[in-house]
Amino acid sequence: MATISIEHASKSFGSTEVLRDISLDVKDGEFLVLLGSSGCGKSTLLNIIAGLDPLADGTIRLDGEVVNDVHPKNRDIAMVFQSYALYPNMTVERNIAFGLEMRKYSKAERKAAVREVASLLQIEHLLSRKPSQLSGGQRQRVAMGRALVRRPKIFLFDEPLSNLDAKLRGEMRTEIKKLHQTLKATMVYVTHDQIEAMTLADRIAIMRDGVIQQIGTPQQIYSTPANMYVAGFVGAPPMNFVEVELARRKDQFGVILPAVLKGQPIEYFLPLQETEQLAGREGSKVVLGLRPEMITHNAFGQSSAPEIECDVELVEPTGADTLCLIRLAGQPAKARVSPLFACEPGESMRFSIDTSRICLFDGKTKQLIG
Amino acid sequence: MAEPKTLPGANGKRYLLGRVFIWSLLLIAAVLYLGPIYVVLSTSLKDLAEIRAGALLDLPHEMNFAPWREAWSQACIGVRCDGLQPYFMNSVIMSVPSVVISTLIGALSGYALSLFHFRGANIIFALMLFGCFIPFQIVILPMAQTLGYLGIANSITGLIVVHTIYGISFTTLFFRNYYVSVPQELVRAATMDGAGFFRIFWHIMLPLALPIIVVSVIWQFTQVWNEFLFGASFTSGGSQPVTVALNNLINSTTSVKQYNVDMAAALIAAAPTLVVYIIAGRFFVRGLTAGAVKG
Numbered sequence: 001m002a003t004i005s006i007e008h009a010s011k012s013f014g015s016t017e018v019l020r021d022i023s024l025d026v027k028d029g030e031f032l033v034l035l036g037s038s039g040c041g042k043s044t045l046l047n048i049i050a051g052l053d054p055l056a057d058g059t060i061r062l063d064g065e066v067v068n069d070v071h072p073k074n075r076d077i078a079m080v081f082q083s084y085a086l087y088p089n090m091t092v093e094r095n096i097a098f099g100l101e102m103r104k105y106s107k108a109e110r111k112a113a114v115r116e117v118a119s120l121l122q123i124e125h126l127l128s129r130k131p132s133q134l135s136g137g138q139r140q141r142v143a144m145g146r147a148l149v150r151r152p153k154i155f156l157f158d159e160p161l162s163n164l165d166a167k168l169r170g171e172m173r174t175e176i177k178k179l180h181q182t183l184k185a186t187m188v189y190v191t192h193d194q195i196e197a198m199t200l201a202d203r204i205a206i207m208r209d210g211v212i213q214q215i216g217t218p219q220q221i222y223s224t225p226a227n228m229y230v231a232g233f234v235g236a237p238p239m240n241f242v243e244v245e246l247a248r249r250k251d252q253f254g255v256i257l258p259a260v261l262k263g264q265p266i267e268y269f270l271p272l273q274e275t276e277q278l279a280g281r282e283g284s285k286v287v288l289g290l291r292p293e294m295i296t297h298n299a300f301g302q303s304s305a306p307e308i309e310c311d312v313e314l315v316e317p318t319g320a321d322t323l324c325l326i327r328l329a330g331q332p333a334k335a336r337v338s339p340l341f342a343c344e345p346g347e348s349m350r351f352s353i354d355t356s357r358i359c360l361f362d363g364k365t366k367q368l369i370g
Numbered sequence: 371m372a373e374p375k376t377l378p379g380a381n382g383k384r385y386l387l388g389r390v391f392i393w394s395l396l397l398i399a400a401v402l403y404l405g406p407i408y409v410v411l412s413t414s415l416k417d418l419a420e421i422r423a424g425a426l427l428d429l430p431h432e433m434n435f436a437p438w439r440e441a442w443s444q445a446c447i448g449v450r451c452d453g454l455q456p457y458f459m460n461s462v463i464m465s466v467p468s469v470v471i472s473t474l475i476g477a478l479s480g481y482a483l484s485l486f487h488f489r490g491a492n493i494i495f496a497l498m499l500f501g502c503f504i505p506f507q508i509v510i511l512p513m514a515q516t517l518g519y520l521g522i523a524n525s526i527t528g529l530i531v532v533h534t535i536y537g538i539s540f541t542t543l544f545f546r547n548y549y550v551s552v553p554q555e556l557v558r559a560a561t562m563d564g565a566g567f568f569r570i571f572w573h574i575m576l577p578l579a580l581p582i583i584v585v586s587v588i589w590q591f592t593q594v595w596n597e598f599l600f601g602a603s604f605t606s607g608g609s610q611p612v613t614v615a616l617n618n619l620i621n622s623t624t625s626v627k628q629y630n631v632d633m634a635a636a637l638i639a640a641a642p643t644l645v646v647y648i649i650a651g652r653f654f655v656r657g658l659t660a661g662a663v664k665g
Binding site: 082085086089103 | 553555556558559560561562563564565569573574577578
């Protein structure tokens with residue numbers, strides 16, 4: 001069992017508030033990712049869980065026990081650092097065993113534990129080397145080994161992959177996920193990379209300016225983002241935001257979507273489900289959130305889906321898909337179409353819009369309203 | 371990176387001219403520095419008759435080690451005629467603990483000041499730096515009084531205390547500036563691994579600081595060994611360091627001036643610092659932490 005529970009945590013460095021009244025629960029065996037851009041407080045939160053930074057206000061519990069004043073070494077937590085922080089003067093073997101050495105394990109026990117972890121991470125052949133003789137990926141593995149060898153109940157990762165090249169990062173991501181499946185340990189992982197967050201997490205907590213914006217499964221975060229910040233942060237290319245007006249036509253509730261066809265402005269009407277939150281707001285402005293894959297070639301859309309025809313300004317092939325840059329309500333927007341159907345830039349094309357997954361945000365509060 | 375030699379125009383006439391200029395400058399500097407050493411060395415190997423004959427720059431007619439033997443174990447300093455030997459040992463007994471203790475304390479305080487951001491760390495560091503700029507002469511009187519209170523006046527122990535205290539400012543400065551470049555995450559990782567303040571210091575930070583330990587040892591040893599003023603002020607007779615004894619040997623006016631013995635004595639007194647430079651300088655390796663952190 002290893003649960004983490006944080007209640008009303010606040011922390012400031014000098015006059016800057018880094019964490020503002022954060023409450024968060026991590027279940028036993030869960031993989032929680034703290035996602036956010038730099039300076040949002042995610043690393044500080046991790047350090048508070050580790051005990052490396054003291055908490056100014058609030059409580060933190062591990063397995064229900066308040067640990068505000070418990071020393072990091074007594075929390076049974078291991079941490080992997082962004083810079084790996086390997087001890088440069090020690091061999092890989094001693095680096096991995098150092099935590100056990102400090103906890104007075106016998107030499108034989110240490111040796112056995114190191115062997116086991118090394119074979120798990122496939123670094124047996126590196127044990128006698130110094131960190132300076134290792135490549136970035138190997139150092140990363142050693143850093144993981146140092147965390148694993150103690151068999152702690154909680155693992156913390158502070159952007160562990162951000163110093164690796166793209167290919168290695170993908171490989172290590174898969175390995176970390178595998179590791180979590182085998183160990184079934186509670187893990188908290190900090191990153192600014194939304195792909196890492198989406199692929200690894202059981203749940204994601206998106207942070208901004210010391211406040212958690214939303215906590216949810218990757219799917220929840222992706223399809224029902226709580227606000228425009230979350231919606232824009234997750235997904236690549238990001239969600240298109242179009243400012244539109246709510247309207248009613250022939251008894252059908254929807255939005256008016258201005259576009260450009262053959263150089264001329266044209267208005268389309270997208271019918272939408274009239275929810276309680278939206279009722280009676282006709283005539284007011286809202287922000288329409290459309291993911292690129294919701295605007296696709298009409299051959300792929302459902303036959304009942306509304307269609308629009310508009311000019312394509314630019315075409316970006318990515319291999320699997322091609323992104324078409326179109327203009328909706330005066331703002332650039334991206335549509336994701338199959339390379340087979342992509343037109344030339346400057347031509348016009350018919351798109352089908354998946355209105356069932358559309359997000360609507362309040363223009364002022366930026367919160368999701370439908 | 372491009373090899374400077376393969377750059378276009380690097381092998382022309384101008385290059386040659388530049389080389390000639392540099393080499394001649396270096397040669398002149400070398401002669402200026404080595405000339406006096408040559409004179410001292412060759413004079414120490416001559417006998418008195420040869421010295422009186424003049425010809426300062428000539429090589430000795432034969433290798434005559436008698437002056438060295440006399441300087442080491444027979445020359446009269448004050449009333450004792452045991453040569454420099456006992457005073458040389460005094461200096462060794464004084465220098466080794468002073469160097470070791472001040473280096474260790476400097477390492478510990480530099481580590482604490484740079485990697486543990488406690489309140490007032492910078493003020494404490496600034497005050498310690500102040501110690502580097504206090505001239506010896508200012509502290510002589512209060513120090514003499516302090517040593518008297520402690521009951522270690524006129525003893526080698528007293529000199530060890532004085533030199534250790536005086537050295538801490540410098541060694542702290544060395545280590546603090548070295549540890550400032552060590553990433554904080556190393557301390558955090560070791561903390562998570564269960565190591566405390568002293569174990570992090572002993573297992574990780576001290577081994578990491580080998581280059582700066584060498585610097586600190588060379589600096590402190592040279593300072594302590596060559597120091598004259600404290601030695602002359604706080605000790606007398608049998609507990610004097612070799613620098614004071616050398617002065618007394620050369621300034622004694624009882625008999626004929628034995629230039630060869632004086633020169634040999636000066637070389638003996640200067641030898642240890644040279645040896646430390648030659649030996650320790652080889653371990654002066656840079657970049658032990660290179661690659662420790664990022665890929």
